[in-house]
Amino acid sequence: MGEMNQNMTQKIKEKVEEEVNPEEIPGVITTTSNAISDFIKKTAAQDFINWGRKNSLWFMTQPMGCCGVEMIATGCAHYDTDRFGIIPRNSPRHADVMIISGYVTKKYLPALKKLWEQMASPKWIIAMGDCSISGGPFYESYSTVQNIDEIFPIDVFIPGCPPRPEALLEGFIQLQKKIAAKKDKGTNY
Known part of the structure; x- marks a missing residue:
């Protein structure tokens, strides 16, 4: 019974990690603050700043x-x-x-x-x-x-x-x- 609960808990954790991973969500683009900073450096917004x-x-x-x-x-x-x-x-x-x-x-x-x-x-x-x-x-x-x-x-x-x-x-x-x-x-x- 304890082994079955551990297997079930492991499957639930894997399922949650799959759902939460933003890289695998279709149609969602993730980014970092460094990528945003690099993008702004190349635009006229940086001149305004x-x-x-x-x-x-x-x-x-x-x-x-x-x-x-x-x-x-x-x-x-x-x-x-x-x-x-x-x-x-x-x-x-x-x-x-x-x-x-x-x-x-x-x-x-x-x-x-x-x-x-x-x-x-x-x-x-x-x-x-x-x-x-x-x-x-x-x-x-x-x-x-x-x-x-x-x-x-x-x-x-x-x-x-x-x-x-x-x-x-x-x-x-x-x-x-x-x-x-x-x-x-x-x-x-």
Whole structure:
């Protein structure tokens, strides 16, 4: 009797697996998210998506050093970055652009990495000022991090000590051009 129940249970399981297998259902097409992503990359929809991305760059406000003052000034009403779709945000979960504005100390680097990891993809980084690009006057200091571009994937470098708000606006425009001209349109998204 027990063997008969096991055989019956096995037959029922096989029957259910046959009915549930979507590959064998006639008239039903199954797909994966990768197949959908590959399809969208080949259509004009991806161009529309990238147009939206380039026209809504929300940058995270975390001023560091004297470049931070210029970054804050850029987000104020005088420069009206809203007309470009560039809006300052306070949360890494709402921002898609990180601006490293000034020197990065060894003590602050783990927090900066954590903020970068909390940002949703797609995300970009702008290195603003000589301190973030090459160390500036703190070059080879015991407490500052050198070569930030080896730690983070920097998209745009803005030189100056400190760069003016107009230079930051030009950096954002260059980032918008980079997003619009991207050929792979979807890598790391």
